[in-house]
Amino acid sequence: MAEAGARPWARSDEKHEAIVRAAREVFLSNGYLGTNMDLIASRSGVSKQTVYTHFGNKEALFLxxxxxxxxDAGDLVHHDRAELGEDENLEAYLVAFA
Structure with a gap:
């Protein structure tokens, strides 16, 4: 029986995140063509079927x-940047922003 207050989908969320972390590493080190679902499954500690259950195919996982x-990069550019102060040097601000 499930523990009181436990989320039944929590384990599935953990697997999903493990797959994403492993896939990011594998895609970045091997490229798209050098990556396969077997390697992602192995690195994430789940079965290949679990990877396919969560993502359907390699393209969906890559996307x-x-x-x-x-x-994440867009959030940094649009939301997580310092404001330009009135007395601040515009060139220095833009260099730091870039």
Whole structure:
């Protein structure tokens, strides 16, 4: 019986995150063509079937990774930047921002 208050999907969330972390590492080190689902499954500690259950195919998993990485970068550019002060040097600000 499940523990009181436990989320039944928590283990699935953990597997999903493990797959994403492993896939990011494998895609970055091996490239798209050099990556296969067997290696991702092995690195994430789940079965290949679990990887396919969560993502359907290699392309969907790759798109998830690229989307999350570009989303994180976009957040940094649009939301997590310091404001330019009135007395601040514009050139120095732009160099630091870049």
């Amino acid at each position: 998830e990774i690229v989307g999350s990485m570009t989303g």
